[in-house]
Amino acid sequence: MRDRICIVCKQALDGEPLLTLDQMPASAQDIPGQEDLAEDRGICLNLHQCSCCGLVQFDCEPVPYYKDVIRSGGFTTTMVELRQRQYRHFIDSYHLEGKKLIEAGCGQGEFLSVLSGFPVTACGIEHRESLVNLGKEKGLNVWKQFAEEGEILKAPDGSMSGPYDGFLSFNYLEHQPDPVGMLRCIAENLTDQGVGLITVPSLEYILKYDGYYELIRDHIAYYTFDTLRFAADQAGFEVLEEEMVNRDTLSVIVRKKKSPDRLDVSGLVQSRVIIGEELKKLAGKLESEGKRLGIWGASHQGFTLASTTVIGEFARYIIDSAPFKQGRFAPASHLPIVAPDYFHKDPVDVILIVAPGYTEEIARTIVEKFGWNVEILALKSNHLERI
Numbered sequence: 001m002r003d004r005i006c007i008v009c010k011q012a013l014d015g016e017p018l019l020t021l022d023q024m025p026a027s028a029q030d031i032p033g034q035e036d037l038a039e040d041r042g043i044c045l046n047l048h049q050c051s052c053c054g055l056v057q058f059d060c061e062p063v064p065y066y067k068d069v070i071r072s073g074g075f076t077t078t079m080v081e082l083r084q085r086q087y088r089h090f091i092d093s094y095h096l097e098g099k100k101l102i103e104a105g106c107g108q109g110e111f112l113s114v115l116s117g118f119p120v121t122a123c124g125i126e127h128r129e130s131l132v133n134l135g136k137e138k139g140l141n142v143w144k145q146f147a148e149e150g151e152i153l154k155a156p157d158g159s160m161s162g163p164y165d166g167f168l169s170f171n172y173l174e175h176q177p178d179p180v181g182m183l184r185c186i187a188e189n190l191t192d193q194g195v196g197l198i199t200v201p202s203l204e205y206i207l208k209y210d211g212y213y214e215l216i217r218d219h220i221a222y223y224t225f226d227t228l229r230f231a232a233d234q235a236g237f238e239v240l241e242e243e244m245v246n247r248d249t250l251s252v253i254v255r256k257k258k259s260p261d262r263l264d265v266s267g268l269v270q271s272r273v274i275i276g277e278e279l280k281k282l283a284g285k286l287e288s289e290g291k292r293l294g295i296w297g298a299s300h301q302g303f304t305l306a307s308t309t310v311i312g313e314f315a316r317y318i319i320d321s322a323p324f325k326q327g328r329f330a331p332a333s334h335l336p337i338v339a340p341d342y343f344h345k346d347p348v349d350v351i352l353i354v355a356p357g358y359t360e361e362i363a364r365t366i367v368e369k370f371g372w373n374v375e376i377l378a379l380k381s382n383h384l385e386r387i
């Protein structure tokens with residue numbers, strides 16, 4: 001039994017299942033022969049909906065052959081025409097002429113062969129050896145590989161390697177117990193802003209026609225546009241287009257999200273140098289004049305200025321009116337935090353206010369309590385100012 005967690009968002013699948021189906025076929029493949037009948041029996045399947053991401057899914061182990069793409073039929077004129085239309089749109093709209101496309105889970109190359117008529121370099125990966133061989137016999141560039149996190153998708157004979165400009169995945173994701181891992185692997189093997197065409201069966205269709213017999217353990221997940229979009233997003237893709245095809249299939253075009261531009265924080269680095277120098281100059285000047293310095297404001301700004309500049313050593317103390325801070329020490333610099341009245345016991349000549357937003361109010365308090373002889377300074381942006 002697998003952990004009862006959502007295959008996409010990993011939250012617990014707690015609560016009652018949406019539906020419990022008994023006497024269900026254990027799988028759609030590996031059809032029993034006469035000799036298997038004694039062993040074969042129906043299984044019970046619990047269909048859950050994740051309360052976090054909304055994905056509808058079975059809570060059971062996937063079928064043992066979930067990595068293989070076994071397509072029985074489906075290769076009809078309608079299907080070929082649909083793929084041709086999808087390929088044309090995908091290649092034209094996303095400028096993929098002459099580019100490299102990879103199909104993840106290509107079976108024996110049914111849909112890859114349709115791509116042969118288009119001006120792209122196409123290849124495919126498939127997990128089942130016998131299907132890989134059938135694909136090769138058709139002259140397609142297919143090799144045995146499965147897209148899971150960390151895999152580098154490249155042909156063992158070196159004839160093809162990434163990064164790929166686009167990928168294709170036709171009715172494969174709904175079999176996957178780790179769909180996000182699969183999509184992430186593909187994303188890592190794509191160019192920046194690489195695109196993809198994904199189809200999966202539509203849950204909306206199943207619900208519309210109430211076809212409970214559409215549910216099968218082979219399809220461990222049942223996607224809607226919303227849950228598919230969420231899974232793609234988790235894997236680092238944005239959905240650019242959504243379309244319902246063949247009445248029962250969701251088709252989406254995704255693009256790898258751009259990683260965020262690295263922020264320029266050189267101003268912060270510079271401010272540390274500038275402020276450090278100004279405060280060093282201030283401390284030097286006061287020392288030569290035999291004057292003493294206090295800080296007002298035991299907030300994080302005051303603590304950081306005390307611990308990262310000379311004033312942490314030079315100042316006598318930090319004044320703060322909050323009783324719960326008094327009698328304690330500034331972290332890292334260990335300057336004592338004192339009540340305003342402490343000034344009368346141990347007076348200073350200059351007070352540096354570090355309390356953004358309250359500077360004027362504190363300056364008035366200082367004048368009222370300690371008189372006009374105390375020089376008041378404040379840090380505005382990255383400069384010292386006399387108040």
Ligand SMILES: [Zn+2]
Binds near residue numbers: 006007009011050055
């Ligand atoms: Zn979920």
